Amino acid sequence: MSPAQSTNPSDDPAVPTLERPLYLLTFFTAKEPVWTLSGLSRASGLPSASCLRAIRVLEKYQFLRRDHMQYRLGSQLVRLSANAMASSPSRRLALPHLEHLHRLTGLAVSWSVLESQEALTLEVVASPEHPAERVQVGAALDLSAGAVSRVLLAFAPQEVRRSVLASLWAEHPHTRPHQELLDGLTRKAWLALEVSRQPADRCDLAAPVFQGDGRLVASIGLERSRSTPPSRAVLEQELGLLNQAAQRISRDLGYTREWQGDPAFFLQILESVNVLAFTEASSVGNDLVNYPI
DSSP states (O other): OOTTTOOOGGGSSOOOGGGHHHHHHTTOOSSOOOEEHHHHHHHHOOOHHHHHHHHHHHHHTTSEEEETTEEEEOHHHHHHHHHHHTTOHHHHHHHHHHHHHHHHHOSEEEEEEEETTEEEEEEEEOOSSSOOSSOOTTOEEOTTSSHHHHHHHHTSOHHHHHHHHHHHHHHOGGGHHHHHHHHHHHHHHSOEEEEOSSTTTOEEEEEEEEOTTSOEEEEEEEEEOSSOOOBHHHHHHHHHHHHHHHHHHHHHTTOOSOOOOOHHHHHHHHHHTTSSEEOSOOTTOOBEEEOOO
16 A cells, blocks of 8 residues: 555654654544553554653543553543533433423432443432432443443443443452343343442432434433332332433434333332342332342
8 A cells, every 4th residue: 555545644654743642542442442552552553662652641631541551541531521422412402301300209310421431421400409429410430330320331332231241240250140130121121220238328210312223322310319218109100200201302312113111010020030129018108128239
């Protein structure tokens, strides 16, 4: 290939010094999110010393972060992504629905998205009486934990799912059967729920939002914290309202396929496999007593 035909900067005798940090960032993709210095040097065609100088610039401004001898995208890119996506049409369209859901439930409502392998929250609707304690605007989320993250991961591209799940199972192999069950249920019922071992401290719900072509847009979350464990009736009602909000936003975004969200089926399956349990009926319904995550 002649120089005139080349579209790869590394084919040139030297990539201009000022371009090297930006050039190296292009190698970080969903399929290859982690690189070593030697790997970047080989892929980019840059000498190791030049590569290292460019990496140090990216580290300084938090575009890359080092994990032992490997590098991955840093928090600055997450923040820039949040700023760029904050003005997105889908978020602006969703906001009235999120506010309505907050008024109906009294709970903090969040809107979170997946960028490559980074999950972040772009919007939180809360009130002084029911503030969001764990989710903040612009905050990066752990894709391996929480109801909101479970929805994002369940409908993520296959290469992202494989990477995150393989890492999770390698680190916590004993949780694999349980995580596979919850992941499969989320993909089937289009809902997720996570309650801590102390139910009064945490109960999060989430549902997916899709665009016209069927791709995931966001995960809507309801955060219930430091409150009395919800009864089964209340929990099913909140799941129903969350499911309706997700469906309405998806319809507004052009999604016309059959809607699969099913709160009653979702709770029934969780109870049938002894993941979710309630006390016997009381005057206000059954109380949530256990969800062993």
